[in-house]
Amino acid sequence: MNRISFKRHALASSIALVSALPAIAQENNPTQTMEPLEEVRVVGLAASQARNLDEKRMNVGVSDTITAEDIGKLPDTTIADTLQRIPGVQIRRSAGEGSTINVRGMPQVTALLNGEQFLSAGSITTVQPDFTDVPSPLISGITVHKSQTASLLAGGISGTLDLTTVRPLDLDQGWTFSGNAELAQGSESKGDDGRLSGFAGFNGEDFGVVLTATYDQKTLANYRNGTILNGMELIGEDIRDQRDFNNDGDNNDTFLGQRFYGVMDRETERDRYGLSASFQANLTDSLEFIGDVFYTDMEDADRKQGMMVDSTRGNNWAYSDNFQQRLDGPLGGSIYTINTGSLLVNRVSSYSESLTNDRQSTNANLELNYENGGPWKGSLRYLHGDAERGHTENVAHGYVTSGAQHGLMRNDGSGAEPVNPNGYGPDPIDVAFDRTGEYISLGFEEGFGSDINRYNLVSTYSENNFTEEATLDVLRLDGEYDFSGSHLRSVEFGVRSGQRDVTRDTYILVAPFTTGDYSADVMWKDSGASLGDTNGDGVNSVAGGDLTIGNLNYYADMPEGWVNEVSDFGPGSIDGTFYFVNPEVMDDNFAFQEALYPGNKALTMPSRSYTVDEQTYTAYLQVNLEGEIGGMTYNGNIGGRYIETELDILQNIIGSERPCSLCTAADKIGEEIISRSYDDFLPSVNFALDLTDDLILRAAYSKNMTSLDIDDLAGGLSVGRSRAGEVLGEQLGVSPDLMVAINGTQNGNPQLEPWRSDNYDLSLEWYFSNSGLLSVAGFYMDIESFIEQGEITMGLPDADGVVRRELPVTTNINGEGGSIKGVELAYQQAFDFLPGIWGGLGASLNFTYAPSDSSNVDVYGETLPIQDNSEKSGNAVLWYDDYGWQFRIAANYRSDRLDRLGMGMGEGVIPIWTDSTVYVDVSASYDINDYVSVYVQGSNVTDEFEDQYAQWDDYVITQNVFESRWAAGVRARF
Incomplete structure (x- = not known):
């Protein structure tokens, strides 16, 4: 009830x-x-559904809203999981949890907190937060604005999210308390997880305060089968496999394959904290003060351990009678793929990896609101945000094979031997492979891998580590004058100044090595690698006597707790027992590397390090209209927002020489501060016409802009140089021995233009009952350009620092644009007209059809859609709310979507697609009394997983397998 x-x-x-x-x-x-x-x-459920409809109905623009069923009770595990119930919203998952979203196919979505910019630690460089950072109990509601208004903070191409928190004067007078305790477990993960959250609020009529605190801990199991690394390659006559696949007498057929196959056990551990506090007071009859603090803290570790097979240097890379002809090949024959057969592999690896993140963010808001009952209203608002993130990556690559199969040798001064002397070899290993079943599988001979003495840690390194820091300061003044007249209702206006500063330091860990007369700081600590010519014969050759740098680190000799014995890699993947370096030991990347190779230090990668200062100045004017046309009531607004953006980007200039042959960080030889600015005028129109009391027609137009990911703007510039020589030296007037610039590579392009689009919306909504809606909406987004890899020309300095020529530089560019058009259908109804217990039933259904076009084509010349956009998506929710019982079953569908552009072939690319998915979640609760309820909920209860295929839907190359999760808990409110 x-x-x-x-x-x-x-x-x-x-x-x-x-x-x-x-x-x-x-x-x-x-x-x-x-x-x-x-x-x-x-x-309750029914009340929340009704409130959602009320919010949608009263909004002039095109929008959808989800409100919490009670304090701290959004309907799903994460905010992104909740948002996927909205028409046109598609989510991406991290370890099975919803993390980020697309609205109508585009990820360029701005997230606001109580109407202003939100600085998230998981997305310091972007405008959309990583929603795994944000504990859902802190949020009381979410509105997705699909059409822009001048008064709404600009920043989303396809939509703007506004997250709202509880304000104290919205509570019942007096004290309000609520709490939640929950235990959870996954179908594959080990151990019990849990969540605790509490809320305390006081409304003293003229002042109030609320405090929400939450903590949850999760261990999420997810597996990866197939291509452990994403590389694909075409193997042809003059490359590796001289084969006549079609028996026509010519060895000119080619084979399309992946370099690495494997099975990966992944476990993600997350500890998430959240705190939200708000103070609200009526200082006078006309002046209100609001102060908010919103704090998040998440520590996570993504730990991976898996078996990989690799045969990049072998003949008869694959043998089978099941070669499938796909299309014409580049050598005159055909291109073939294989779905089942045997692989003769040269390397079998035991691979471990640990990725950690430590993220904190604080957003504070101070606000004065003025309203005295007259025509004037106004607000003055100051917001400050701080966020930081530390990220580490640590890899341990052990061998089960000896290394002799592909000629990888070591030499510590006593002669050349395989890098893993105890490993299997020297013959290639026969591995069964099959992608025709539900799950990709590998099969080894019985007992293979079960002897720990066969394993040696050949290579280890720590790269792509970074620390990020950001601050945000916003000062804004908003006003409104109410005319209370026919047609002209009010005018809103405002000015805003925003400052965002972002600093990133990317680094690797290097240790000192010396072989012979050579010394260097090395990242790739590899027992098969040499610093160079250490025997003085002028030739780099391990077999010829050159000394390698790595140690023999047999798994059997490692400290207790450093090695895991694993026999479960998820459903349908691999049989047997195998050994891995324990990824949990690798969480502390420095301590792990230091224990194996002392003397480690952090070496900055200037190509991935930068500082960016972004200043924005905004002014807007919006005219709000309401009245009657031909006896029909209408509401609308028309206005425009002007934005001036100023950027100061510190870009590192990188030399062509590297500190060592095994170290991936180049020298920084200088830096440059690039200043630029651009401005945008963004008009918008929204119109809602009540055709009848229950039928609303909406139309909207807006020009939208969203800032670029700072990673796309900033980064180092690498300059390629060579000796000028006599001819070029004479042309440039320099010495022939001067190293002059010949080309460049730039990780970030400071001259990129932001995302821009023209958006059109038209919808018809029929509110056929107090809890019923039937609607249809059409939309069209004309997107000006996409970010892609390309080439520009710019002045590059020679070795003496002088710029003498404009030269080609490979970097990100604004490529040709595209479009998304589509239609959204929605139906919602509470069946309260049914008799007896059936009156508690209700349903919500929606479907979105959104085809898109880009400038990319596949190997057949077919136009590819915009990446990560599903042409079709939909939701079906059946719920019950009566007699104290609440039930809900929700299904979310996404059709195939383009995951990424693979290797180029001919005039197109081999696209990598993610197959269609249906995720099903369920929940049930019972109100013991007016204050206490118990509940159980399950996510992904059908164990749905994601297949990724290359061009052809039967050519599955990767599977991401997520577990189902169940939780039980108790809620109290009084």
Whole structure:
């Protein structure tokens, strides 16, 4: 049964309640005069669905809203999981949890917190947060604005999210407390997880305070089968495999394959903290003060261990009778693929990896709101944000094979031998491979890998580590003048200044090595690698006597706890027992590397390090309209927002020489601060016409802009140089021995233009009952350009620092644009007209069809869609809410989507697609009394997983397998 509580308010928030109260009052006391209404706040699934419809109906623009069923009770595990229930919203998953979203096919989505910019630690360089950072109990509601207004902070191409928190004066008067305790477990992960959250709020009529705190710990199991690394290659006559696949007498056929196959056991551990506090006070009858703090802290470790097979240097790379002809090949024959057979592999590896993140963010808001009952309203707001993130990556690459199969040798001064002397060899290893079943599988001979003495840690390194810091400061002034006249209702206006500073330091760990007369700091600590010519014969050859740098680190000799014995790699993947360096030991990347190779230090990678200062100045004007046209009521707004953006980008200039042959960080030889600015005027129009009391027609147009990922703007410039020589030296007027610039590579392009688009919306909404909606919406987005790899020309300095020529530089560029057009259908209804217990049923259905076009084509010349956009998506939710019971089953569908552009072939590319998915979640709860309820919920209860295929849907190359998860808990509110 729904729980009801009261608070005083000028108007009731529920349209259904407003319309029903007069009749109720007249029925109870026909002679009674109506008094000012009290708002009735109904808690539960049905109430939340009704509030969502009310918010959508009252908004002039095109939008959808999800509100919490009660304090701290959004309906899904993460905010992104909740957002996927909205038409046109598609999510991406991290370890099975919803992490980031697309709106109508585009990830360029801005997220706001209580109407202003939100600085998230998981997305310091982007405008959309990583929603795994944000604990859902801190959020009371989410609105997705699909059409832009001038008064709404600009920043999203396809949509803007506004996350809202509880404000104290919205509570019942007096104290309100609530809490939640939950235990959870996955179908594959080990151990019990849990969550605790608590809420305390006080409404003293003229002042109030709220505090929300939450903590949860999760260990998420997810597996990867197939290509462990993403590389693909075409193997042809003059490369590796001289084969006549079609028996026509010519060895001119080619084979399309992946370099690495394997199975990977992945476990992601997350500890998530959140704190939200708000103070609200009516300082005078016309002046309100609000102060908010929103804090998040998440530590996670993504640990991987798996078997990899690699045969890049072998003949008869694959043998089978099941070669499938695909298309014409580059050598005159055909290109073939294989789905089942045997692989003769030269290397079998035991691979371990640990990726860690430590993220904290604080967003503080101070706000003064003025309203005295007259025509003027206004607000002054200051916001400050701080965020930081530390990220590490650590790899241990052990061998089970000896290394002799592909000629990888070591030499410590006593002669050349295989890098893993105890490993299997010297013959290639026969591995069964099959991608025709539900799961990709590998098969080794019985007992292979079960002897720990066969394993040696050949290579280890720590790269792509970084620390990021960002600050955000915003000062804004907003005003509104109410005309209260026919057609012209009010005018809104405002100015805003925003400053965002981002610093990133990317580094690797290097240790000192000496062989012969050579010394260097090395990242790739590899027992098969040499620093160079250490025997003085002028030839680099391990077999010829050159000394290698790495140690013999046999698994059997490692400290206790350093090695895992694993026999479970998830469903349908591999049989047997294998050994791995324990990824948990690798979480501390420095300590792990130091234990194996002392003397480690952090070496900055200037190509991936930068500082960016972004300053924005904004002014907007919006005219709000309402009135009647031909007896029909309308609401609308028309306005524009002007934005001036100034960027100061510190870009490192990188030399052509590297510190060592095994170290991937080049020398920094200088830096440059690049300053640029651009401005945008963004007009917008929104119009809503009540064709009848229940039928609303909406139309909208806006020009949108969103800032680029700072990673695309900033980064180092590497200059390639060579000796000038006599001819060029004479042309340039320099010595022939001067090293002059010949080309460049730039990780970030400071001259990139932001994302821009023109958006059009048209929708028809029929609110056929107090809890019923049937709607259809059409949309079109004309996107100006996409970011892609290309070439520009710019002045590059020669070795003496002088710029003498404009030369080609490979970098990101603004490529040709594209478009997304589509239609959204939605239906929602509570079946409260049914008799008895059936009156608690309700349903919500939506479907989105959104085809898109880009400038890329596949190997057949077919136009490819925009990346990560599913042409079709939909949701189906069946729910029940009555007699204290609440049930919900929700299914989310996405059709195939382009994951990434693979290797080039002919005039096109081999696209990598993610196959269609259906995720099913369920929940049930029972209200023991007015204060306490118990619940159980399950996510991904059908164990759905993601197949990725290359060009052809039967050519599955990767599988991401997620577990189902179940939770049980208790909630209390009083």
